Amino acid sequence: MDLDELVIDNNYALGGSDDEREREQNALLHQQLERRKRMRSMAVPTDDGKVRERLRAYGEPITLFGEGPGDRRDRLKTVQERYEVMKGRPLALDSDGESSDSDEGEFYTEGSNELLQARRKIARYSLARARKRIARQRVESGVPLSRVINVRKEVFTELQTFQNLGSQFGDDRPLSTIRFSPNSKLILTTSWTGTSKVWDLPNLNQVAVRRGHTEKISGAAWHPDATFGLSESATNFATGGAEGEVKLWSLDAEKPLATLAGHTNRVGRVEFHPSGAYLGSAGFDGTWRLWDVATHQELLVQEGHSKEVMALAFQDDGALVASGGFDSIGRVWDTRTGRTAMVLDGHVKEILSMDFAPNGFQVATGSGDNTVRIWDLRALRTQHAMPAHKSSVSDVRFFRASEENPFTALGAESLEGAENGHVDGDGMDVDRADDSRNEGDEKPKSETPLPRSGLFLVTGGFDGHVRVWSADEWAPVRDLATDAGKVMSADVSRDGRFIASASYSRSFHLFGGDHSM
Structure with a gap:
């Protein structure tokens, strides 16, 4: 009661x-x-x-x-x-x-040498990514507010034009997950039949079908470097099933490349580490696990939840991972040390989904209490609570612009000012990121290109709606009705042209704006 x-x-x-x-x-x-x-x-x-x-x-x-x-x-x-x-x-x-x-407090168990080596690799990877992100944020902090407002207005105006472009019958049983590929050319759906399907965009023609799970699939994720046409040994995406197995798939092979067995109960969400070298899986056995994608070895079994673990998300830097479950508690872990960085205690019902903001210090959690909470890792508290849906929030996804071109998504501005010097995948002048302010060789602030990543958040709910929210005021931007029952999953493409939702009614919907077709 x-x-x-x-x-x-x-x-x-x-x-x-x-x-x-x-x-x-x-x-x-x-x-x-x-x-x-x-x-x-x-x-x-x-x-x-x-x-x-x-x-x-x-x-x-x-x-x-x-x-x-x-x-x-x-x-x-x-x-x-x-x-x-x-x-x-x-x-x-x-x-x-x-x-x-x-027994009070945290306890630690000795890890394997493979885990130690993995933590060292993750540390080197995450520190380099964090250095670039912070340098970019310093430059962006000096951009005139008027330009920031104009970019924000431009993006949200485009989102206002989003409408239902069409739907497609996905499978014979309810769909559970939908995810856009990193290059925004393919879309992956999974269902309770244990089948995964890949569709092209925007025509939604079936490209591939993969059968291997004996029970329903609860989670799926694309590899960060997934592209069509790789060799049969390349991992393109992963799926997690209710039989307790995680499977790695290639788009060029019908059989799974590997089966990762270790969970003693249903597998919830699965997510790749940003480096692509590791995979995380949430389990209904009360643990989440870390796997080596290359060797298929289980590196870590992490306890910390008193009930089933459903949600899992990696920070873009790769330093942190968040887990959430049916105990209504979320936890943020440091992947480099194994320590708990923050406890997300505020929801009154189970946490079904979560995602890190591209800025690196915010986490969004969707819950069965119909709300989305935004957590600030710097202040270690809830920053905002949104009454997002009239029923459970099944999925939350921040918009992430493509690393190959983070500026052109959603009608972004010209790249003028970003052509000189070396610009990395996040749009940051790496050669001059740290010392340009002191040496005076920084490009004019008015010409600094502004990536669109993190400007808005997409949520899906059991009330049959997909909603878009601004990621500064956390105000509603667009409400997209599916007319197809519970929304089990939602996602936004990296080019910003599409939003998709998978429904309990066995169909999935594709939404887009004036520049989608």
Whole structure:
């Protein structure tokens, strides 16, 4: 029973005057909130064996009919909280006879040498990317506000023209994921039949069909360097199935290149690390895992959630990864050390989707509580909460312009001023990024090209709508109705020409503006 139901029941159950009932209701709600707060901060083991041992020490059944590991851990929290209130201290002991207080806080396990090498590679990769991003942001911070407003207005004016360009029947069962390829020429859909399909744009002709999963597919992602026509040994995309397997696919081979087995339950979202060398997968076994794409080896099994993990997202620099699950909690992890960088505690229902903003310091989370929360990693708090949909928010995706040409998306301005010197994939003059302000050789601020990445956010919801939001005021920009039931997934192409949604009704929709065709 949630708090709203509790208030309604109390209106009928409590006697006395209105003031007395209100005071009693407020006191009861305060007790419930304090109890929830204590339980969230309570340290209990994540290992299911230790959870059973602790329940036995409390004199409770070690398992109940139909109870999973996450439910069992929640029951332990309830039991332990009750004893702490009654006795003033927990009674349970670990298997070695030590007090349960020894389990408080984070704990670490020794990793493999392969994981150590991977962390070092990720550190080198992420530091170089972060250096370029910060240098670019310094230059952009000096651009006149009038130009920023004009660019923003130009992009949002184009988004206002977006409309339904057409729909396509995707499969015999509900579609679960839809993703644009990095070059914005293909679109990938997955379904509950366990089948993945690739379609061309904008005609939506079927290009490839891949069958390999025995259960429904919950997550799919393109490799950052995926292009059509690579050799059969090249990984183009990955999918995760309810049988607990992650499969790597090539567009030139019908059979999977590799099957990554390790999860003991359904696989949720899967995402490639920005470097393309690693793959992350969220699991309903309460863990997320990191895989080596080249060797197909499992590098890391990360615990930290008390229930199923559904959502996963990598920061563009590659330094951080965020996970979210049915425990309503999100966590941001440092991939270079394994430490928790931030706990995203604010949603009242499960987290179904998440994405990092291209600026590197914001995370968006979509939840079953119908809201999208924007988290600021610098302030370690919620920056904004949007009542995004009338039902669960199934997907959140920031717009990312193509790294090959980040300026031309959505009718961007001329590249004048970016032709001299070496410009990297993010549109930053690498040779002069760090010292141009001091040496006076920086190109004029009025000529600095402004990438469109991160200017808006796309969300999909179970209310059948896809919505576009500004990423500065977090205000609605465009509402796109699908008329096809629950939206299971949504995405925006890197050239900014298309938005797509996959529906429970087995079809997917393509939206575009005046410059899409």
